[in-house]
Amino acid sequence: MIPQDLVEKLRAAHETLDGMRADLVLDVEYYYAEKLEPELKKIAECIDALVKAGEEGR
Secondary structure (H helix, E strand, O other), X not given: OOOHHHHXXXXXXXXXXXXXXXXXXXXXXXHHHHHHHHHHHXXXXXXXXXXXXXXXXX
């Protein structure tokens, strides 16, 4: 049988890691929304302009 104190420590570690995972997900979502998304929109606009210029023969 597994000692109860070890079970409690493992459960606490699991809760800590689960909380850290949730924090990491929020950090990634924030970084994407605040930092990457605007840059990706700028890149998409540049690509669209290049495609349009190519279609117009410039």
